[in-house]
Amino acid sequence: MSSSIYHVLLSLLLCFVLQEPTLAIKKPYIVYLGSHSFGQNPSQQDVESVTDFHYDLLGSFVGSTQNAKDAIFYSYNRHINGFAALLDEDEAAMVAKHPSVVSVFESKRRKLRTTHSWDFLGIHKNGVISHDSIWKKTLGEDVIIANLDSGVWPESKSFSDEGIGPVPIKWRGSCDSENFHCNRKLIGAKRFYKGYQARHKNAIFNTARDDSGHGSHTLSTAGGNFVDGASVFGNGNGTAHGGAPKSHVATYKVCWAQNSYCYDEDILAAFDAAISDGVDVISASLSGENTEFFQSGVSIGSFHAVANGIIVVSAAGNEGPNPTTVSNVEPWTFTVAASTIDREFANYVKLGNNKVLKGLSLSEFGLPSDKLYPLVNAENAKAHNANATDALYCKNGTLDHNKGNGKILVCHRYDGEPISQGVEVARVGGVGMILINDDSSFDVFSDTHVLPATYVNFTNGRYILTYINHTKSPLAHISRVNTNLGIRPDPIIASFSSRGPSSIDPTILKPDITAPGVDIIAAYSEAVPPGPHDKRRTPFMTMFGTSMATPHVAGLAGLLKAIHPDWSPAAIKSAIMTTARIKDNSGEPVLDEWLLDRATPLAYGAGVIQPNHAADPGLVYDIRTTDYLNFLCGRHYNSSMIQLFYGKSYTCPESFNIADFNYPSISINHLVHGYSQNVSRTLTNVGSPAKYRVHINAPREVIVSVKPKILRFKHKGEKRKFTVTFTLRPLKKSKADYFYGSLVWTNHKHIVRSPIVVKNPIL
Ligand SMILES: *[C@@H]1O[C@H](CO)[C@@H](O)[C@H](O)[C@H]1NC(C)=O
Ligand SMILES: *[C@@H]1O[C@H](CO)[C@@H](O)[C@H](O)[C@H]1NC(C)=O
Numbered sequence: 001m002s003s004s005i006y007h008v009l010l011s012l013l014l015c016f017v018l019q020e021p022t023l024a025i026k027k028p029y030i031v032y033l034g035s036h037s038f039g040q041n042p043s044q045q046d047v048e049s050v051t052d053f054h055y056d057l058l059g060s061f062v063g064s065t066q067n068a069k070d071a072i073f074y075s076y077n078r079h080i081n082g083f084a085a086l087l088d089e090d091e092a093a094m095v096a097k098h099p100s101v102v103s104v105f106e107s108k109r110r111k112l113r114t115t116h117s118w119d120f121l122g123i124h125k126n127g128v129i130s131h132d133s134i135w136k137k138t139l140g141e142d143v144i145i146a147n148l149d150s151g152v153w154p155e156s157k158s159f160s161d162e163g164i165g166p167v168p169i170k171w172r173g174s175c176d177s178e179n180f181h182c183n184r185k186l187i188g189a190k191r192f193y194k195g196y197q198a199r200h201k202n203a204i205f206n207t208a209r210d211d212s213g214h215g216s217h218t219l220s221t222a223g224g225n226f227v228d229g230a231s232v233f234g235n236g237n238g239t240a241h242g243g244a245p246k247s248h249v250a251t252y253k254v255c256w257a258q259n260s261y262c263y264d265e266d267i268l269a270a271f272d273a274a275i276s277d278g279v280d281v282i283s284a285s286l287s288g289e290n291t292e293f294f295q296s297g298v299s300i301g302s303f304h305a306v307a308n309g310i311i312v313v314s315a316a317g318n319e320g321p322n323p324t325t326v327s328n329v330e331p332w333t334f335t336v337a338a339s340t341i342d343r344e345f346a347n348y349v350k351l352g353n354n355k356v357l358k359g360l361s362l363s364e365f366g367l368p369s370d371k372l373y374p375l376v377n378a379e380n381a382k383a384h385n386a387n388a389t390d391a392l393y394c395k396n397g398t399l400d401h402n403k404g405n406g407k408i409l410v411c412h413r414y415d416g417e418p419i420s421q422g423v424e425v426a427r428v429g430g431v432g433m434i435l436i437n438d439d440s441s442f443d444v445f446s447d448t449h450v451l452p453a454t455y456v457n458f459t460n461g462r463y464i465l466t467y468i469n470h471t472k473s474p475l476a477h478i479s480r481v482n483t484n485l486g487i488r489p490d491p492i493i494a495s496f497s498s499r500g501p502s503s504i505d506p507t508i509l510k511p512d513i514t515a516p517g518v519d520i521i522a523a524y525s526e527a528v529p530p531g532p533h534d535k536r537r538t539p540f541m542t543m544f545g546t547s548m549a550t551p552h553v554a555g556l557a558g559l560l561k562a563i564h565p566d567w568s569p570a571a572i573k574s575a576i577m578t579t580a581r582i583k584d585n586s587g588e589p590v591l592d593e594w595l596l597d598r599a600t601p602l603a604y605g606a607g608v609i610q611p612n613h614a615a616d617p618g619l620v621y622d623i624r625t626t627d628y629l630n631f632l633c634g635r636h637y638n639s640s641m642i643q644l645f646y647g648k649s650y651t652c653p654e655s656f657n658i659a660d661f662n663y664p665s666i667s668i669n670h671l672v673h674g675y676s677q678n679v680s681r682t683l684t685n686v687g688s689p690a691k692y693r694v695h696i697n698a699p700r701e702v703i704v705s706v707k708p709k710i711l712r713f714k715h716k717g718e719k720r721k722f723t724v725t726f727t728l729r730p731l732k733k734s735k736a737d738y739f740y741g742s743l744v745w746t747n748h749k750h751i752v753r754s755p756i757v758v759k760n761p762i763l
């Protein structure tokens with residue numbers, strides 16, 4: 001999201017909560033019935049028979065098949081079995097008791113959450129591809145990446161098919177949208193809106209065109225073509241491209257209108273379509289409230305996708321830095337946190353006393369050379385009848401032309417739109433704006449201001465205010481914006497990035513992984529301005545959020561799929577996780593922007609992606625569909641429910657400890673003093689024959705031992721099991737909530753690293 005969209009979302013969310021009627025009438029529900037057993041490509045007859053079954057099933061509760069037909073607005077009949085219908089509470093409760101039904105739930109609303117970022121990730125250096133780059137192996141040719149988002153702007157150069165190969169034979173999708181064109185790069189466009197339409201009548205649903213900028217941004221980050229000279233109003237100029245620039249992409253528009261809300265029914269329909277269409281990767285920068293696994297469209301949809309060999313990448317969410325905020329916590333999804341990259345868009349304020357202060361901006365404007373301009377606090381440019389606080393914030397209509405004309409105004413940051421603050425300053429003839437924080441905890445952002453402007457932090461803001469107070473004729477100058485690279489230390493985990501542990505099952509460490517998600521430059525929609533009350537359009541834009549981090553991982557997953565077409569989604573995920581970095585570009589542990597201290601696996605999962613290493617991980621922690629079923633058995637789902645979910649009969653093992661689920665990270669939550677806990681894992685060799693040795697970085701408070709300590713693999717595909725034993729040290733009591741460490745298998749060539757998180761039992 002851009003900072004502006006973020007604030008719009010927050011305020012809209014508030015309105016929604018306040019105005020939602022409490023009276024229960026008919027509401028959209030999802031009735032989930034599990035899997036079909038049609039195989040990859042169901043016939044038309046199969047599909048129709050499922051829908052008839054849905055009508056009959058619901059008909060037996062609502063009086064007639066005709067009533068059922070009126071109530072059902074989606075019949076999921078290809079891979080996912082179920083339907084979405086308008087039901088009242090009693091009807092929903094009755095349907096839930098039917099033996100074919102896995103779950104019935106009220107659908108929930110989800111939120112949507114470069115140029116340089118791939119350089120930073122080591123794929124190339126200033127456009128030159130290094131000898132060890134993953135791009136020496138593939139650019140993602142023949143891979144299909146799907147994006148569940150707000151649609152795309154098809155005219156964006158990122159979606160040009162110049163240099164792109166033919167549409168893969170496996171593609172069964174279509175370009176189903178008015179006023180839109182597909183090509184060999186953008187091979188598909190579909191729209192899913194009936195869930196949105198059930199709540200908001202007045203949107204336009206006939207096109208998959210992006211009306212927010214979000215979908216174009218995310219999809220071009222995953223699979224956009226090369227575009228030279230891409231910049232945001234001249235800043236960050238370079239070649240834009242996705243992680244898999246020669247891949248094919250398809251958009252599934254599930255988020256609608258300016259508010260970009262996306263509902264479970266539409267998301268589930270998009271998953272069902274994408275699975276049928278033959279995509280390889282699904283990128284879904286959506287997040288929302290967590291629920292048990294059968295109660296969410298994203299969770300159910302991604303399970304079916306993964307069971308069909310499709311890797312699903314989704315956003316951790318932007319609710320950080322508080323703990324337990326991470327969303328998309330299912331073990332089958334790949335959940336992405338956000339970090340910074342080593343670039344900033346900076347400009348400088350020079351005061352009349354020659355003091356120079358740095359701020360951030362993406363303004364395309366600068367003031368003429370070194371001329372100094374009168375500087376005033378916006379409060380002192382207040383319009384006659386305006387509220388002084390509102391004037392301080394430079395809200396619309398609060399400033400006076402006679403007092404602001406020809407001057408640089410200091411505006412205070414509030415919960416509104418920085419760009420519209422600049423619009424107000426420009427309206428009264430101000431030549432520039434300095435935005436300041438009046439709380440030291442606020443982040444500073446670069447915005448695409450409509451005049452020369454900069455945003456300084458709390459300390460620098462204080463300095464400027466003091467200067468104004470103590471100077472007879474305060475003066476200032478604002479410079480043009482520079483794009484600074486090589487900023488250290490970097491990466492840093494963004495404070496907004498949602499944190500673990502998982503509120504559903506902390507045994508699965510979430511988030512899984514981290515990728516760049518701050519000030520990412522990618523394609524934008526020319527249907528919308530970069531900020532409110534701004535008349536400009538821009539083909540490229542910076543945005544931030546775990547939404548931006550997600551497609552970096554989706555693009556990388558696409559490259560791995562091209563290199564290793566036989567790898568399961570779990571193998572691809574393991575490869576990306578066990579090769580991630582936890583040191584920054586100064587060689588120090590990666591920091592957390594919030595703590596201003598070392599980040600932990602609850603913030604970054606396995607660490608920050610390293611694409612070139614992920615192509616050759618040596619070993620992977622593989623997981624098959626039946627392992628996910630065992631995990632559900634371990635969580636006390638009964639066999640009949642699992643059978644529906646799976647589509648065939650399945651017998652749960654006698655006992656399954658979910659701690660033994662073969663995840664590439666280890667999270668221990670019930671360790672107590674005086675007892676040990678064992679967890680087992682199985683590694684699969686995906687490299688040459690090799691001998692691996694274990695290295696344990698145990699937390700100070702815990703004794704960790706591994707058996708065996710050496711694993712020999714004679715051939716590719718060979719599996720070896722090992723056991724890790726955890727015991728608390730009796731001596732020291734610690735106040736920390738969690739203890740952190742890692743478990744690493746190495747040979748001369750590979751480092752296979754898993755994070756360890758142990759919950760402190762004292763608290
Ligand atoms: C971006 O860089 C290219 C080549 O380096 C140059 O031709 C172009 O004018 C630049 N564009 C902007 C907006 O600075
Ligand atoms: C001025 O506006 C602020 C909110 O921006 C409000 O809290 C305050 O009460 C207003 N003051 C007057 C005098 O209206």
Ligand SMILES: *[C@@H]1O[C@H](CO)[C@@H](O)[C@H](O)[C@H]1NC(C)=O
Pocket residue numbers: 357358440457458459460
């Ligand atoms: C603001 O930035 C200055 C450097 O420009 C730095 O010294 C200071 O610590 C920063 N203050 C805050 C509150 O981040």
Ligand SMILES: *[C@@H]1O[C@H](CO)[C@@H](O)[C@H](O)[C@H]1NC(C)=O
Pocket residue numbers: 462465466469
């Ligand atoms: C500047 O002066 C105003 C009023 O004269 C006062 O409210 C404010 O606290 C002063 N700010 C600083 C930073 O000195």
Ligand SMILES: *[C@@H]1O[C@H](CO)[C@@H](O)[C@H](O)[C@H]1NC(C)=O
Pocket residue numbers: 396397420423533
């Ligand atoms: C500012 O307010 C005026 C009148 O109150 C309105 O016509 C205009 O559209 C507003 N402009 C912005 C940028 O909000």
